[in-house]
Structures are given as structure tokens and as C-alpha cells.
Amino acid sequence: MVSAKAQKSLARRHPWIFSGAVQKQDPAIEAGATVAVRAADGRFLAWGAYSPQSQIRARVWSFDEDKDIGPAFFQDRIRSALQVRRTLPLLSPCTALRLINAESDSLPGLIVDRYADFLVCQFLSAGAHFWKADILQQLRELVPVKGVYERSDAEVRTKEGLGLESGLLWGEMPPERIEVQWGQIRLWADVIHGHKTGLYLDQRENQAQVTDFAKDAEVLNCFSYTGGFGLWALRGGAAHVTQIDASAEVVSLARENATLNGLENQPVEYVVGNVFDQLRAYRDRRRQFDLIILDPPKFVASAAQMNKGCRGYKDINLLAFKLLRPGGILMTFSCSGLVEPALFQKIVADAAIDAGRHARLIAPLSQGADHPVALNFPEGHYLKGHICLVDG
Ligand code: SAH
Numbered sequence: 001m002v003s004a005k006a007q008k009s010l011a012r013r014h015p016w017i018f019s020g021a022v023q024k025q026d027p028a029i030e031a032g033a034t035v036a037v038r039a040a041d042g043r044f045l046a047w048g049a050y051s052p053q054s055q056i057r058a059r060v061w062s063f064d065e066d067k068d069i070g071p072a073f074f075q076d077r078i079r080s081a082l083q084v085r086r087t088l089p090l091l092s093p094c095t096a097l098r099l100i101n102a103e104s105d106s107l108p109g110l111i112v113d114r115y116a117d118f119l120v121c122q123f124l125s126a127g128a129h130f131w132k133a134d135i136l137q138q139l140r141e142l143v144p145v146k147g148v149y150e151r152s153d154a155e156v157r158t159k160e161g162l163g164l165e166s167g168l169l170w171g172e173m174p175p176e177r178i179e180v181q182w183g184q185i186r187l188w189a190d191v192i193h194g195h196k197t198g199l200y201l202d203q204r205e206n207q208a209q210v211t212d213f214a215k216d217a218e219v220l221n222c223f224s225y226t227g228g229f230g231l232w233a234l235r236g237g238a239a240h241v242t243q244i245d246a247s248a249e250v251v252s253l254a255r256e257n258a259t260l261n262g263l264e265n266q267p268v269e270y271v272v273g274n275v276f277d278q279l280r281a282y283r284d285r286r287r288q289f290d291l292i293i294l295d296p297p298k299f300v301a302s303a304a305q306m307n308k309g310c311r312g313y314k315d316i317n318l319l320a321f322k323l324l325r326p327g328g329i330l331m332t333f334s335c336s337g338l339v340e341p342a343l344f345q346k347i348v349a350d351a352a353i354d355a356g357r358h359a360r361l362i363a364p365l366s367q368g369a370d371h372p373v374a375l376n377f378p379e380g381h382y383l384k385g386h387i388c389l390v391d392g
Pocket residue numbers: 199200203207223224225226227228229244245246247250273274275276295296297
């Protein structure tokens with residue numbers, strides 16, 4: 001039984017019920033089991049997955065009382081997520097993409113990514129975890145692949161009282177590296193050890209956009225991971241690319257990705273280091289660039305990190321503005337869901353002012369279309385960015 005406030009939120013089809021909104025609950029219910037969510041007067045509101053340890057006490061599977069939450073329900077939802085993917089405007093060919101995007105595909109807590117002949121899954125909520133075997137069965141029937149691998153080793157699982165798990169769920173073990181294609185580039189994906197499920201799939205279309213600004217440019221790709229933005233810059237005719245990341249493993253994969261694309265003889269410098277220090281070092285040496293990409297990790301993972309995280313965004317953007325030649329381009333991102341688009345734009349604006357530069361936003365950037373944001377779930381919009389043009 002939930003509060004009037006939660007009732008309103010459910011009427012707007014928001015899929016989360018917070019612990020504070022629950023007025024009466026049966027303490028014997030097992031984590032992940034399906035519960036009927038009811039109004040104070042007993043009226044049915046939704047079927048939800050119960051999560052006794054989480055602040056998000058239940059996540060809605062369905063608002064339809066007649067739905068039976070079970071194999072046929074999951075088959076239906078998975079089928080419709082797959083159907084949507086067939087019509088999305090993605091780079092072509094595209095052999096690595098998100099097939100199921102959790103709440104935004106009406107399957108809270110469930111992520112399913114495809115890497116060529118393999119699926120990589122994350123069961124991030126008590127409910128998704130509870131139905132793992134049935135979901136796996138449906139995926140096997142609906143998506144013909146060689147193997148299904150689990151990467152439920154994301155920290156958010158601990159908030160649901162779940163441990164971190166990864167390993168083969170079905171079929172063949174994925175190779176250490178899977179070759180995938182995104183439009184004009186190929187990439188090695190390490191789905192076993194890589195970040196997230198192997199690649200930052202949400203950046204695919206943004207990476208391709210650097211070709212518009214790369215011709216003859218000196219490019220600095222900060223937080224490069226395995227080098228996607230830099231590879232596209234080379235495809236776009238960049239004069240020189242610097243790829244910086246703190247992790248030696250991912251930088252070595254970035255090098256191998258250049259080879260995979262026949263770009264190993266192009267002018268690329270690889271730097272294993274801290275972007276903050278490196279940007280300061282460039283500033284002190286008066287090194288300049290024509291195009292800078294800033295795609296940092298999530299600086300704000302909780303409200304407590306807000307001030308420090310925002311300072312981090314401001315620092316790197318300020319330094320980047322200082323390093324750009326007149327007429328240069330800054331492509332800057334934040335993947336912190338808690339930093340709303342208006343706040344991020346203000347941080348970038350403050351950074352330009354403090355750097356003494358005048359700049360204009362020429363295009364907004366977001367997560368790829370295979371990471372859709374359900375209108376009833378605005379929290380799903382976490383990645384935002386800008387292309388900024390600095391005055392000549
Ligand atoms: N742009 C990439 C994704 C970047 S993810 C792509 O499109 O594929 C963020 C990356 O930042 C990770 O690879 C992580 O290793 C790196 N990183 C985190 N903190 C860093 C720091 N202080 N300096 C340099 N790299 C850092």
C-alpha cells in the first residue's frame with residue numbers, strides 16, 4: 001500500500017516506488033518477487049518487483065492488473081524491445097548495440113547488449129535478478145547467438161542487496177576480444193574484462209560526429225578508453241591525434257584498434273596518464289589543439305559528490321578552452337545523471353568565461369538511440385554533451 005504522492009507518480013507511469021512511500025508491506029515477501037501495489041483504499045495500481053533492501057522498494061513491471069508476470073510477459077517485452085531496434089537510426093553496419101535498456105524498455109534493471117554473435121547481460125535490480133532464468137530462456141529463443149555472458153559486476157547491485165556476479169550463462173564462452181563494426185570503424189570489444197559490458201555503446205553516434213570537424217585538425221581525445229573518437233577523427237582526415245587514458249590496458253587496446261582499422265601508420269600519440277595533469281602540462285607548454293574531446297567517467301555518482309564532481313567538470317572544460325586554437329571545437333560530455341543538462345551547460349559556460357574565451361553551442365549531444373529515454377522515466381537521460389565552437 002503506497003502514499004498519495006506515490007499514487008500520483010504511478011499515475012504518470014513512473015516505474016519506481018520509494019521506501020518512504022510504502023505505508024504497509026508484507027515482511028515475508030522474498031526479494032525480487034512480484035507484489036501487487038495498491039492505493040490506500042485497496043485499489044490495484046501496478047505489479048512491481050519487491051526489493052526489501054533498496055531505497056527503490058519496488059519497480060513496476062506492469063500497470064495492467066490482467067498481466068501475469070512470467071515467461072510470456074518477458075517474451076512480449078523482449079520482443080517489443082527487439083522490434084524497436086530494427087527501426088532506429090543507428091550507424092550502419094552496427095554489430096554492437098543495446099537491445100534492452102532497462103526501465104526505458106519497460107524492463108526495470110535489465111540491460112542486454114549485443115556484441116556480434118554474443119549477448120552480454122546485466123541484472124541490476126532484485127526483480128531482474130529474480131527472473132534471470134526465464135529472461136535467459138526467452139533471450140535464447142528470440143535472439144540466435146553463440147553465447148550469453150553475464151556482467152552483473154556493477155556496483156549498483158549492492159544497493160539492491162545483490163552481490164557482484166559475472167560469467168557464462170549459456171552457450172559458447174565469448175573470446176577475449178570480439179570484433180565489432182560501427183559504420184566506418186572496427187573495434188575490439190573485451191566483454192569479459194572491459195568497462196560496462198565491453199564498450200561505451202552510448203557514444204557510438206557521437207564518435208562518428210567528430211569526422212565533421214576533424215579534417216587537418218590536431219585532435220586531443222581525453223578519457224579515450226579504447227580510442228573510438230580518435231579513430232573517427234583519423235577517418236575524418238585529422239592531421240594528428242592524441243589519445244589519453246589513465247588505464248594502460250585500454251590504451252593498449254586503442255593501439256590495437258588502430259591496427260584493426262589499417263590506421264597504424266597514422267600520426268597518433270598514446271598517453272597513459274591523468275587527464276587533469278596532462279591538460280595542465282599542455283597549458284604550461286602552450287600546446288594548442290583544434291579539436292578536443294572530453295568524455296570523463298561519472299564524476300557525480302551520488303548527491304554527496306555533487307560539488308566536487310561539478311568542480312571536476314569545470315576544471316577540465318576550463319583547461320580545454322584554454323588549449324583550443326581560435327575557431328577550435330570542444331566536444332564535451334557528462335554521463336552523471338544527477339547533473340542535469342541545464343547545470344552542465346552552466347558549468348561549461350562558466351569554464352569558457354574563466355578561460356577568457358567566447359564560445360557558441362552548435363549542437364547538443366545525447367546517448368545513442370539504442371539507449372532511448374522513456375518519457376515516463378526522465379532519469380534514463382544520463383548522457384549529455386555539447387559541441388562548442390570557440391571564436392576565431
Ligand atoms: N570516450 C570513451 C569512453 C570514456 S569512459 C569512448 O567513447 O569509448 C572514461 C574513461 O576515462 C575510462 O576509460 C577511464 O579509464 C578513464 N579515466 C578515468 N579517470 C581518468 C583520469 N583522471 N585521467 C585519464 N583517464 C581517466
